[in-house]
Amino acid sequence: MTDIRTHDYDVVVIGAGGAGLRAAIEASAQKAKVALVCKSLLGKAHTVMAEGGAAAALGNVMGEDNWRVHFRDTMRGGKMHNNWRMAQIHAQEAPDRINELEAWGALFDRTPDGRINQRPFGGHTYSRLAHVGDRTGLEMIRVLQDKAVHSGIDVHMECTIVRLFAVGGRIAGALGYFRETGRFVLFKSGAIVVATGGIGKAWQITSNSWEYTGDGHALAYEAGAELIDMEFVQFHPTGMVWPPSVRGILVTEGVRGEGGVLKNAAGERFMFRYMPDMFKGDFAETEAEADAWVKGERKKNRRPPELLTRDVVAKAITREIAEGRGSPHGGVFLDIASKQAPDYIKQKLPSMYHQFKELAQVDITKEPMEIGPTTHYMMGGVKVDAETQEATISGLFAVGEVGGGMHGANRLGGNSLSDLLVFGRRAGLYAAGKRGGAPGIPDAEIEATMRAALAPFENANGENPFAVQSALQTVMQRNAGIIRDKSGLETALAELENLKGRARKSGITGSREYNPGWHTAIDLRSLLIVSEATARAALERTESRGAHTRSDYPDSDERQVREQIVIKKEGDRMIVRREAQPPLPADLMKLIKEGS
Amino acid sequence: MAEQRRLRLFRGTREHGELKEYQVAAAEGMVVLDAVHAIQAEQAPDLAVRWNCKAGKCGSCSAEINGKPRLMCMTRMSDYQAGETITVTPMKAFPVIKDLVTDVSWNYEVNKRIPAFQPRAPDAPDGTWRMYQYEVERPQEFRKCIECFLCQDVCHVLRAHEKHAEFMGPAFLVRAAVYEMHPLDEEDRRSYLRESGGIGYCNITKCCTEVCPESITITDNAIIPLKERVVDANYDPLAALWRKLTG
Ligand SMILES: Cc1cc2nc3c(=O)[nH]c(=O)nc-3n(C[C@H](O)[C@H](O)[C@H](O)COP(=O)(O)OP(=O)(O)OC[C@H]3O[C@@H](n4cnc5c(N)ncnc54)[C@H](O)[C@@H]3O)c2cc1C
Ligand code: SF4
Ligand code: SF4
Ligand code: FES
Numbered sequence: 050m051t052d053i054r055t056h057d058y059d060v061v062v063i064g065a066g067g068a069g070l071r072a073a074i075e076a077s078a079q080k081a082k083v084a085l086v087c088k089s090l091l092g093k094a095h096t097v098m099a100e101g102g103a104a105a106a107l108g109n110v111m112g113e114d115n116w117r118v119h120f121r122d123t124m125r126g127g128k129m130h131n132n133w134r135m136a137q138i139h140a141q142e143a144p145d146r147i148n149e150l151e152a153w154g155a156l157f158d159r160t161p162d163g164r165i166n167q168r169p170f171g172g173h174t175y176s177r178l179a180h181v182g183d184r185t186g187l188e189m190i191r192v193l194q195d196k197a198v199h200s201g202i203d204v205h206m207e208c209t210i211v212r213l214f215a216v217g218g219r220i221a222g223a224l225g226y227f228r229e230t231g232r233f234v235l236f237k238s239g240a241i242v243v244a245t246g247g248i249g250k251a252w253q254i255t256s257n258s259w260e261y262t263g264d265g266h267a268l269a270y271e272a273g274a275e276l277i278d279m280e281f282v283q284f285h286p287t288g289m290v291w292p293p294s295v296r297g298i299l300v301t302e303g304v305r306g307e308g309g310v311l312k313n314a315a316g317e318r319f320m321f322r323y324m325p326d327m328f329k330g331d332f333a334e335t336e337a338e339a340d341a342w343v344k345g346e347r348k349k350n351r352r353p354p355e356l357l358t359r360d361v362v363a364k365a366i367t368r369e370i371a372e373g374r375g376s377p378h379g380g381v382f383l384d385i386a387s388k389q390a391p392d393y394i395k396q397k398l399p400s401m402y403h404q405f406k407e408l409a410q411v412d413i414t415k416e417p418m419e420i421g422p423t424t425h426y427m428m429g430g431v432k433v434d435a436e437t438q439e440a441t442i443s444g445l446f447a448v449g450e451v452g453g454g455m456h457g458a459n460r461l462g463g464n465s466l467s468d469l470l471v472f473g474r475r476a477g478l479y480a481a482g483k484r485g486g487a488p489g490i491p492d493a494e495i496e497a498t499m500r501a502a503l504a505p506f507e508n509a510n511g512e513n514p515f516a517v518q519s520a521l522q523t524v525m526q527r528n529a530g531i532i533r534d535k536s537g538l539e540t541a542l543a544e545l546e547n548l549k550g551r552a553r554k555s556g557i558t559g560s561r562e563y564n565p566g567w568h569t570a571i572d573l574r575s576l577l578i579v580s581e582a583t584a585r586a587a588l589e590r591t592e593s594r595g596a597h598t599r600s601d602y603p604d605s606d607e608r609q610v611r612e613q614i615v616i617k618k619e620g621d622r623m624i625v626r627r628e629a630q631p632p633l634p635a636d637l638m639k640l641i642k643e644g645s
Numbered sequence: 646m647a648e649q650r651r652l653r654l655f656r657g658t659r660e661h662g663e664l665k666e667y668q669v670a671a672a673e674g675m676v677v678l679d680a681v682h683a684i685q686a687e688q689a690p691d692l693a694v695r696w697n698c699k700a701g702k703c704g705s706c707s708a709e710i711n712g713k714p715r716l717m718c719m720t721r722m723s724d725y726q727a728g729e730t731i732t733v734t735p736m737k738a739f740p741v742i743k744d745l746v747t748d749v750s751w752n753y754e755v756n757k758r759i760p761a762f763q764p765r766a767p768d769a770p771d772g773t774w775r776m777y778q779y780e781v782e783r784p785q786e787f788r789k790c791i792e793c794f795l796c797q798d799v800c801h802v803l804r805a806h807e808k809h810a811e812f813m814g815p816a817f818l819v820r821a822a823v824y825e826m827h828p829l830d831e832e833d834r835r836s837y838l839r840e841s842g843g844i845g846y847c848n849i850t851k852c853c854t855e856v857c858p859e860s861i862t863i864t865d866n867a868i869i870p871l872k873e874r875v876v877d878a879n880y881d882p883l884a885a886l887w888r889k890l891t892g
Contacts, residue, residue, distance in 0.1 A: 292674020
């Protein structure tokens with residue numbers, strides 16, 4: 050075959066965020082020959098943007114904390130839909146993974162007695178997030194990056210994988226292209242870890258970058274793996290809304306963790322009105338009580354309602370705006386200026402201070418911020434085994450945001466960074482155990498994949514792929530956003546069908562060298578698959594639960610709580626079916642009902 | 646119709662290229678990266694540019710705006726006069742790949758060579774350490790580095806003298822400083838810094854500090870203390886002079 054470079058590896062990790070890096074480090078520690086492949090430069094993955102912190106029941110700030118409370122919070126935050134075993138493993142192993150980062154050079158903020166400090170966050174009973182100001186992700190990715198480059202891992206940067214090969218139900222390899230040259234590369238391997246992150250680029254208003262086109266979800270799906278929970282997309286309550294060019298950029302939950310309050314146009318702290326039954330009694334009921342808690346009187350007082358789970362807060366904000374109590378630019382107000390001193394704000398939230406000052410010309414130590422919901426995180430993903438992260442294809446692993454199950458119907462803030470570490474390590478470990486035995490890949494399939502990737506060059510007069518991408522984002526924002534219904538979702542599916550045709554006919558000009566038009570045309574294929582999967586799963590789930598809200602089925606239906614919507618490719622069709630998850634063991638159920 | 650803004654962008658490769666003029670409709674709060682994206686989406690889909698976060702957190706969108714090394718996502722269009730043409734070119738200290746994208750792989754090679762972090766034995770029986778906020782604050786400043794390489798771009802040792810083979814550049818002096826000033830670290834990087842790192846090439850012009858989007862005090866807080874450590878191990882006249890001047 051011409052025009053393609055070939056490599057053989059024991060383990061290939063696709064994605065160099067926290068999950069991919071941690072997996073690669075572990076596989077390498079198991080003496081596997083490891084390749085780490087990423088679409089951007091090393092160190093630029095989404096993990097770098099994470100702000101608030103990583104959740105782990107270290108108990109450094111509040112000694113009462115332990116894995117049981119963390120497990121309970123995670124399950125309740127996920128509206129009891131989580132894969133309970135993953136939630137349990139996560140809560141049990143997160144403290145070790147955080148301490149391990151310190152052994153590799155991480156510099157977390159400290160408690161007065163010299164241990165890792167922890168901050169409060171939405172949905173967490175105790176102060177639980179290990180953090181570094183509001184740039185925790187940057188710290189984490191740098192530590193992992195330096196550990197990885199000193200572990201002898203081969204890094205292939207700016208290399209986009211477009212196809213996974215599975216032969217007879219066993220993973221065999223991955224094909225990609227280098228952005229710089231447009232040349233193809235084939236990685237042959239019997240153990241592949243997909244760690245490609247989320248799908249947020251399918252919506253117009255998003256905190257996610259160009260990379261988040263759901264490639265890993267789509268690659269696994271095309272190879273025959275099953276996807277679950279695709280209806281559960283987290284809309285973060287606080288994204289910037291003004292000016293238009295920054296709409297969607299994240300405002301960390303850390304602002305509320307540090308005492309920030311939400312107000313409507315009338316100046317009312319409206320969250321007190323939105324307490325769900327499940328959490329009644331756990332949160333402050335008066336402003337005085339909430340304020341006392343923020344001041345540090347945490348034993349006698351309960352948390353402010355601004356720290357309810359993200360699904361609840363995002364819906365409350367949406368309601369305030371819809372009912373005419375929004376801010377001038379269609380958001381609500383987030384105010385920390387009236388709650389904390391300027392120096393404290395600058396020390397605890399330096400990058401928020403900088404971001405608002407530079408991009409919106411707002412001084413958050415003096416004025417409130419204007420915020421509104423933004424597409425943020427994909428709970429759904431590749432169906433995996435809880436212990437090993439192996440997908441329904443032998444030798445294929447999925448971890449991090451692209452993996453499904455851990456977070457159920459709604460993820461708690463801070464549970465992603467710890468998820469990356471806990472399951473990244475496990476994926477790397479079990480992938481190394483699966484090394485060898487990759488089946489051969491038929492040349493014809495490799496040729497066909499390269500031809501398909503180059504197809505947009507044949508249509509020099511075709512539609513601009515950027516225009517098709519933007520049309521897709523409009524469709525999803527309008528019809529598969531925070532509040533959904535049957536007719537909207539059916540409209541989305543019809544329009545996506547139409548967009549598939551437009552995408553096929555889209556075309557590009559120029560050379561294969563660093564051509565973003567071409568890259569966008571290829572990414573569109575993933576976006577179309579994940580968008581369709583989201584719309585189909587959302588249509589199938591006839592209830593509201595966590596991040597999935599149906600205006601035509603506004604209540605949760607307890608018969609559906611443990612039912613998972615599974616998506617799989619059969620022939621050329623996307624098949625949707627329901628599958629019951631195993632019930633929780635009695636002791637864990639008791640723990641959730643009664644507390645620990 | 647919205648006000649139009651004029652931009653001149655470098656288009657081309659290592660071998661040949663030129664400045665090409667484009668017009669975009671101005672929008673409130675627009676940053677230079679938005680303007681470049683508007684051009685890409687509507688007029689030049691093959692225009693090469695890197696970005697990820699659009700919020701100054703990832704260090705991908707580095708370029709030179711009117712000759713000044715800057716992050717495109719943190720540079721507002723309104724910082725320039727209405728009639729002014731804004732010129733955007735790739736970083737000069739690195740080879741161009743295409744348009745605004747440069748080959749920064751050298752930086753990753755440099756980082757790989759810095760001797761890795763080596764912690765002291767754990768302080769507590771459970772395998773953890775004790776560090777205090779005042780101890781971690783110093784290296785935490787260097788940890789703010791987003792690897793935008795703008796300091797590398799502006800440093801004359803690399804930009805004008807092309808000493809890439811001999812000098813690690815300010816960004817990796819900052820990285821070395823993280824570990825050198827890490828309360829737990831026990832590795833000795835002094836001979837590395839002096840020999841392969843080429844710390845002696847830095848003559849403290851402070852240009853790197855001026856361009857750092859993270860406001861890291863690169864020269865005063867990272868480089869000078871490192872020079873002093875190296876001097877303690879081996880005499881460096883420049884640093885000695887500096888110490889004399891600053892007391
Ligand atoms: C602004 C922001 C703030 C956040 N704050 C927090 C927080 O405080 N706490 C928390 O727990 N979570 C937070 N999150 C969520 C969390 O950061 C992400 O869910 C998490 O970092 C995802 O990590 P990952 O390793 O799964 O993927 P990523 O870090 O996104 O990495 C994905 C990798 O896959 C690569 N890739 C993708 N497609 C391909 C392809 N086709 N070929 C090759 N490579 C590919 C990319 O290049 C990248 O290297 C935040 C998210 C955002 C956006
Ligand atoms: S201070 Fe040193 S490192 Fe910084 S720009 Fe000047 S010579 Fe380069
Ligand atoms: S030190 Fe500053 S300028 Fe240099 S790479 Fe880091 S962030 Fe960029
Ligand atoms: S896009 Fe991340 S720093 Fe500009």
